[in-house]
Amino acid sequence: MRFADFHAGQVLVAGPTRVDESSIIAFARENDPQWFHTDAAAAARGPFRGLIASGWQTCAIAMRLAVDHFLRGSESFGSPGVAYVRWPHPVRPGDMLQFRGDVLEVRRSSSKPTLGILRWQWRLTNADDVEVLDLEVTSLFDLAESSRS
Amino acid sequence: MRFADFHAGQVLVAGPTRVDESSIIAFARENDPQWFHTDAAAAARGPFRGLIASGWQTCAIAMRLAVDHFLRGSESFGSPGVAYVRWPHPVRPGDMLQFRGDVLEVRRSSSKPTLGILRWQWRLTNADDVEVLDLEVTSLFDLAESSRS
Numbered sequence: 001m002r003f004a005d006f007h008a009g010q011v012l013v014a015g016p017t018r019v020d021e022s023s024i025i026a027f028a029r030e031n032d033p034q035w036f037h038t039d040a041a042a043a044a045r046g047p048f049r050g051l052i053a054s055g056w057q058t059c060a061i062a063m064r065l066a067v068d069h070f071l072r073g074s075e076s077f078g079s080p081g082v083a084y085v086r087w088p089h090p091v092r093p094g095d096m097l098q099f100r101g102d103v104l105e106v107r108r109s110s111s112k113p114t115l116g117i118l119r120w121q122w123r124l125t126n127a128d129d130v131e132v133l134d135l136e137v138t139s140l141f142d143l144a145e146s147s148r149s
Numbered sequence: 150m151r152f153a154d155f156h157a158g159q160v161l162v163a164g165p166t167r168v169d170e171s172s173i174i175a176f177a178r179e180n181d182p183q184w185f186h187t188d189a190a191a192a193a194r195g196p197f198r199g200l201i202a203s204g205w206q207t208c209a210i211a212m213r214l215a216v217d218h219f220l221r222g223s224e225s226f227g228s229p230g231v232a233y234v235r236w237p238h239p240v241r242p243g244d245m246l247q248f249r250g251d252v253l254e255v256r257r258s259s260s261k262p263t264l265g266i267l268r269w270q271w272r273l274t275n276a277d278d279v280e281v282l283d284l285e286v287t288s289l290f291d292l293a294e295s296s297r298s
Contacts, residue, residue: 034221060181072183077195078185087229
């Protein structure tokens with residue numbers, strides 16, 4: 001998509017994408033090596049009765065879906081931050097995660113009209129339609145760029 | 150550390166840790182494959198005049214430092230979410246990132262006294278003391294657990 005293709009009220013869906021046990025363990029060993037993310041046997045005796053994904057991996061999964069389906073080929077060049085992140089329910093091995101993006105606001109910067117600003121809410125739900133991620137992120141677009149794709 | 154070792158007002162420091170170009174590209178290929186994270190040549194001509202790390206990787210670097218220095222061996226078992234994330238400045242290949250954690254609140258749940266709740270602010274700064282990450286996260290501790298470490 002291009003910046004001009006986004007509009008407030010739009011609902012963008014992508015996925016589902018499968019989360020494998022091996023990817024949960026690999027991400028956690030690198031980034032979040034807590035036993036309930038890396039050690040299936042210990043996690044089975046823990047509060048979640050099984051391995052769960054790092055919350056940061058859940059964010060990364062949503063990012064990957066957003067890039068693959070909506071940002072790739074756009075004028076996107078980064079983000080200043082995220083208004084909030086909620087991890088209301090654990091992500092487990094084998095989960096199929098569906099992405100929903102709700103476009104909240106699309107505008108050009110008043111001080112710099114070549115700067116496009118997109119504010120959108122990302123949610124991931126599992127196959128039982130239980131929400132596992134909810135966040136609101138701002139994406140920036142360089143509308144002065146020469147066309148890339 | 151254990152939950153009992155945290156107290157409001159505490160400042161926890163860790164690092165620095167080095168961010169290599171290869172780790173920026175590897176993380177981005179998996180999780181955030183936008184050209185300014187994955188393609189050094191294109192990024193050199195882009196708005197940042199060089200490759201920058203995915204913001205989610207910056208969060209993951211802070212998480213890794215928090216786990217290695219403060220959460221490993223604690224009763225930590227997860228997080229319900231993050232109040233906000235700010236990425237005020239790009240992270241570049243070769244950056245040395247320093248972690249600072251400010252403990253904002255430490256309490257037990259009033260409805261479930263075996264649930265420990267830690268609210269802390271994490272910041273990463275580069276070697277020029279420029280802030281590249283600022284977030285506030287809540288960590289949960291299972292104070293009924295049998296001792297793990």
